[in-house]
Amino acid sequence: MRLILNIIYKSVKVFFAFSTSNLKANLETYKRVGTIITSKKSKLTVDLIKKAVREKKNDGITKNEDDEQFHKEAIGGIDEADCVIADASFPSSGVGFQIGYAISLKKPVLCIFSEEFGSRKLSKVIFTMKSPFLQISSYTENTLKSVISKFLDNLPKQYLMKFNFIITPEIDDYLTWLHNKSGKSKSETLREKVVEKVIREDKEYLSSKKHPSKA
Structure with missing residues (x-):
């Protein structure tokens, strides 16, 4: 008697972390990151970008009013994720914590920062993090897709046996x-x-x- 296994390749589950500071100005970049992730047949564990858009008011996009709930959703999203992509173009204690938390779970993390807006450099807290699970890369509007694609393409292939x-x-x-x-x-x-x-x-x-x- 033979046992026949069907191999099914899994979609990579990604958590995307970003700063809520200057969210209105940088929303299109963050949305583009989300689009690049899903175009690679990966999926977001929790779409905090859409959540931010839903909180748009007459004067623009505002900070999440329920920080505790936002933090809880972020932690849940990291727990569920296979990897994390974090935009650290702006200093953010929240993003720094999420990167550290993901590393503690031994999950691959890509930390990106813009060469065109924001601080144009990493905060000292993130820069001094040393871990084999952390990759750091700068990006421009033209290189953003290739930076994210390279990271996702180099992740170990995950599959299920049915x-x-x-x-x-x-x-x-x-x-x-x-x-x-x-x-x-x-x-x-x-x-x-x-x-x-x-x-x-x-x-x-x-x-x-x-x-x-x-x-």
Whole structure:
């Protein structure tokens, strides 16, 4: 009997971090970053750009009134993401924190800053960050797409292997409950639980990965 696996390549999930300072003036650049990301068949974990646009008032785009909710959504977006792209053209403690948080989770981060507007240089806090997970690059209007594309193209390819899995009504009931609670598909929920509750807690398996037996 053969087990046939179907390999399905995953879309890369990206969190885009940006400063809300001078948002009105730089919105078109930020929207372009979002468009470049989705054009690479990647998807944003949370679209804070659209959220900012919805908060537009008569005098232009204003700062998010609920900083706590904004911060919570950003953290959730980073947790869900495969990588982070952060525009640090303007000094921002929020963007700096998000970069540091993503690095602590060992997620690839591309930190970009404009050569044409803003500070035209990185803040000292970000510049002094040393991590193999952090890449830093400047950009212009003409090079923005190539800078982001190169980063996304060089990420490790992620894929899923599909096979039939027969479950009991009790398992189905549990997965349905999790789906209704989180809004995620049953398949995605099950994958996360296997990684979180099975793989990461199986000390024997983890030890075997660190110290593989010699053939």
